[in-house]
Amino acid sequence: MSPKIVLHYLDQSRADRIIWLLEELGLDYELKTYKRGRDMVSPPELKRVHPLGKSPVLEVDGKKLIESGYIVDYVIRHFDNNKVLAADNEEDAEKISLALHHAEGSIMTPFIVALITTKIREGPFLARPLLNIVAGRVESSYAVPNINLQLDYLEQLLKDNGSNGLFVGEHLTGADIIYMFPLRIAKERNFLSIQRHPNILKYLETIQARDAYKRAETREREAGMSKI
Amino acid sequence: MSPKIVLHYLDQSRADRIIWLLEELGLDYELKTYKRGRDMVSPPELKRVHPLGKSPVLEVDGKKLIESGYIVDYVIRHFDNNKVLAADNEEDAEKISLALHHAEGSIMTPFIVALITTKIREGPFLARPLLNIVAGRVESSYAVPNINLQLDYLEQLLKDNGSNGLFVGEHLTGADIIYMFPLRIAKERNFLSIQRHPNILKYLETIQARDAYKRAETREREAGMSKI
Numbered sequence: 001m002s003p004k005i006v007l008h009y010l011d012q013s014r015a016d017r018i019i020w021l022l023e024e025l026g027l028d029y030e031l032k033t034y035k036r037g038r039d040m041v042s043p044p045e046l047k048r049v050h051p052l053g054k055s056p057v058l059e060v061d062g063k064k065l066i067e068s069g070y071i072v073d074y075v076i077r078h079f080d081n082n083k084v085l086a087a088d089n090e091e092d093a094e095k096i097s098l099a100l101h102h103a104e105g106s107i108m109t110p111f112i113v114a115l116i117t118t119k120i121r122e123g124p125f126l127a128r129p130l131l132n133i134v135a136g137r138v139e140s141s142y143a144v145p146n147i148n149l150q151l152d153y154l155e156q157l158l159k160d161n162g163s164n165g166l167f168v169g170e171h172l173t174g175a176d177i178i179y180m181f182p183l184r185i186a187k188e189r190n191f192l193s194i195q196r197h198p199n200i201l202k203y204l205e206t207i208q209a210r211d212a213y214k215r216a217e218t219r220e221r222e223a224g225m226s227k228i
Numbered sequence: 229m230s231p232k233i234v235l236h237y238l239d240q241s242r243a244d245r246i247i248w249l250l251e252e253l254g255l256d257y258e259l260k261t262y263k264r265g266r267d268m269v270s271p272p273e274l275k276r277v278h279p280l281g282k283s284p285v286l287e288v289d290g291k292k293l294i295e296s297g298y299i300v301d302y303v304i305r306h307f308d309n310n311k312v313l314a315a316d317n318e319e320d321a322e323k324i325s326l327a328l329h330h331a332e333g334s335i336m337t338p339f340i341v342a343l344i345t346t347k348i349r350e351g352p353f354l355a356r357p358l359l360n361i362v363a364g365r366v367e368s369s370y371a372v373p374n375i376n377l378q379l380d381y382l383e384q385l386l387k388d389n390g391s392n393g394l395f396v397g398e399h400l401t402g403a404d405i406i407y408m409f410p411l412r413i414a415k416e417r418n419f420l421s422i423q424r425h426p427n428i429l430k431y432l433e434t435i436q437a438r439d440a441y442k443r444a445e446t447r448e449r450e451a452g453m454s455k456i
Contacts, residue, residue, distance in 0.1 A: 051381055070329040101298040105332035112337055130358055153279055
């Protein structure tokens, strides 16, 4: 029997790679959507879904899964019956497992700090010269060097894996699913350049051309959801 | 044949739970230590170990593993021959897997932001009234509520698991290993209270009383390493 899947999707959140994952595997799912409150805060309705109140939450036969890396791993382990995304060998499996930890465990933190410094810069007008100095110091000492370090590493991973434009092995895997979110953000925030990140830019094009990715985008749009 | 293990340990870093993990499993390992530079920055020597230049890095037969959640998972999958830390059943295995993603994927970010706001407060003396306002806003709108949310969730997990003071099942698991770091930090930064977090405080006592934990502390001390 196919599982009953509900994706709890908060507008402008990391849920966009989970809807894409479900489309890649051709799974049926219900989409429940949530809008952010003032100051971009997650609404109280999401706390009633799961006490941490974050997005995505993936409900599978009533069991509520959280954490993007865990969700991607869980879904592929349990529902990738045709081995569409599964690793072809043990070495690839280890690379994918590392990617699932790495994307959320290390890459996202400097991006969130960069988001916070953007907010700091938007403070009271008269204080802005000083606020810009404070934000600039946090960016130059922590956020920007760490984002660049992570992007250089991902560029190298893609280069090492060869010409198919994907992160691990011969076909799409969970590594591609999980790295999409920070790399899309990196592009939108102008952290990518064609000189330094040709492989990352090619990867983004490769992904965005996929049918399943486009289907996910259509469904997001029809549900009134937008990407961060 | 036993694996050749080298733990690359940066002073005041997340490596302290990996040395504890190795002690719990009774594995032989070499300890290579690194001191932080000015402004607490990771030294260039660590970049020669791994391009991301972070700690911990665990070298296993020459293969370099990064990401705490992945390292804990890898070591238990490959070297827990006597099933000391391994899950007793499928349900526990899922809980442990989630914990390994959750600890680094969600809990650490607000702690790192709180560390950054502490740095912001230490800016030039004359600017401190405004710096305190900026830091206070980031703390009250993001860092503190998110830290409290995570701690309440972990308190509930421990309560739900019953009286043994551990996170999953009947014995110590990777979940206990991975949650130790943020919970120790939470105690040191005074985020814990006996009224709100009795189970977390009991867990910290339970862990710190373990022989393997004490052996790890002795070895850290003898190598001149200190905990963050």
